[in-house]
Amino acid sequence: MASILSTAEQTAVRDRKGPALPGALDPAFLTCVHCGLCSSACPTYLELGSEADSPRGRIHLMRAVVEGRLEWTPEAVGHIDLCLECRACETACPSGVNYHHLLEQARVELEGKGLRPARTRRLLAWMRDRLFPYRSRLEWAFMPLRLLRAVERLVPQVARLLPAFLRDLAGFVPRLPPAFRWRRLPEENPAQGTERLRVGLLAGCVQSVVYGPVNEATVRVLQRNGCTVAVPRAQGCCGALHQHTGAREKAKAFARRNLDAFEAAGVDVVVANAAGCGSTLKEYGELLADDPAYAGRAAAFAAKVKDVSELLAELPLEAPEGRIQARVAYHDACHLAHGQGVREQPRRVLASIPGIELVDLPEGEVCCGSAGIYNLTEPAMSRRLQQRKVAHVAGSGARIVATGNPGCMMQLEQGARRAGLELQVRHPVELLDEAYRAGEKRTS
Ligand code: SF4
Ligand code: SF4
Incomplete structure (x- = not known):
């Protein structure tokens, strides 16, 4: 169905940054032509089949509130908070509706006015x-x-x-390699051979604490490919959880801290190995657009951010010589595929490893139900989506599932365990690192 706006207007609306003007309807609402093409991509609609839990239904609802035709009832709040903010609807939408921008504005209101149920408010206050x-x-x-x-x-x-x-x-916690020893990553990790780039690594909160081996593997792989890796101590949380749940001012404070830290480190590229964090870093320009001291710097910073698989695919990476003889299913993390448009690069990294038979999953772009702390705030829907994803992984016959986000890794880890499935959950860089090391053993 054609949009009611001209091409130039659609582009202006799509690229629009910042909050709505007071008293004006956010133009992002106008791009929605109510065609419903996004519904079949939406995990909550797939599970419940109800219009109110589809992207189109949620857009109707938010617009009705903005136009004063509807109050924020507990039911309305429930439909908004059941959204995973996976952004699959944005990928499916032919009109380019900036759905997450609308959703985040609605959630700023829910947060500011304390409209969520008491249990959710307590969970957010404590966890987030x-x-x-x-x-x-x-x-x-x-x-x-x-x-x-x-x-x-x-x-x-x-x-x-x-x-x-x-x-x-x-079950959320991964089994670590027996020889793994936890340590804080050094601030400076020099490139092997001639330095091609100076890279800053966002260590991430969950990634650092739960998936230390992924950060270690990321540093080794980048060093091997000619990158000096800086891990500034002054960095902090990326603010994703805050931004997605409506705590925008707190998200801005984290963004400023990270900007200062990575600028001081003097890096050419900022790398994230957690899809949710990377997607948030890439939006710092938009987040700080109304801050005169940071707006320009934030836009420049955001332009430097890459997922680790994006950077490796661009370098290009040194071909690994060691083999990993396995069928590997790749799971698209929502904030990598829909949030950053990164789909091919992690597959290229995996396909470069000798012995790997890479398989795609049915419904590969449907969320696994992790979505930050969604598995705690919306446990029933999270579990349904977890079962749905794990059933597809089981059907693929893969014994390894690779994905680029710690939340998805934990969700798949627990889901496999609940289903009694023998499955390794790995980050693509871990597999690449393993293949490099296997190659070294062969030649030594
Ligand atoms: S969000 Fe996009 S796909 Fe969904 S109903 Fe609106 S225009 Fe159609
Ligand atoms: S962000 Fe995901 S869960 Fe939310 S409406 Fe869009 S597709 Fe559905």
Whole structure:
């Protein structure tokens, strides 16, 4: 169906930055021609089949509130918060509706006016504001789960006596390689051979605390490909969780901190190996557009951000010599595929590894139900989507699933365990690093 706007107007609306003018209808609403082509891409619509839980339904609802035809009832708030902000609808939309921009504005209102249910407000206040941005607190929070994992591995008969919910919770935590030792990454990691680029790595909150091996592998792979990797100590949380749940001012504070830290490190490129973080870093220009001290710097910073697979595909990367003989399913993380348009590059990285048979999953671009802390705020829908994704992985016959986001990795890890599926969940750079190391052993 054709848009009601001219091509020039559509482009202007699509590229529009910043909040709506007071009293004016955000032009992003006008690009929606209500065709419904986005519905079949929407995970909540696929599961529930209800218009109110489709992108088009949510746009109707938000517009009705903005135009004063509807109040924020608990039901209306529920439909908005059941959205995963996966942005699959943006990929499917032929009119280029900037859906996440509308959703985030609605959530700023829900947050500011305290319209969410008390349980959600408590969870957000605790998880988002007091836990996630602080590495040491996150480490303490994950300690008991890691301990549980270790008990399961070493004395499974004792672990079986523990309450089922505890064992289920521990399922989020990955099994680490036995020889892995936790450490804080050095601030400077020199390139092997001639330096081609100076790269800054966003270590990430969950990535640092839960997936230390992924960060270590990222640094080694980049060094091997001629990059000096700076990991500035002054960096912090990217602010994704805050931005997606309506705490925009807090997200801005994190953005300013990261800008200062990476500017001081003097890097050519800023790399993220967590899709959710990378997508947020790429939006710092928009986030800080109304801050005169940071607007220009934020736009320049955002233009330097790349997912690690994007950078490796551009370098181009040194071909690994070691083999990984396995069928590997690739799961598109929403904030990589829909948020950043990065689909081919991680597949190219994986396909460069000798022995890997790469398979795509049915419904590959449907969210796995992780979405930040959605699995805590909306556990029922999260579990349905987890089961749906794991069933596709099981059907693919793969024994490894690769994906570029820690939230998806944890969700798949737990889902496989719940389904009794023997599955390794790996980041593409981990597999590349493994292939490099296997190649070194062969030649030494
Ligand atoms: S968001 Fe896009 S695809 Fe969905 S109803 Fe509106 S115009 Fe159609
Ligand atoms: S962002 Fe995802 S869950 Fe939300 S409306 Fe769009 S497709 Fe549906």
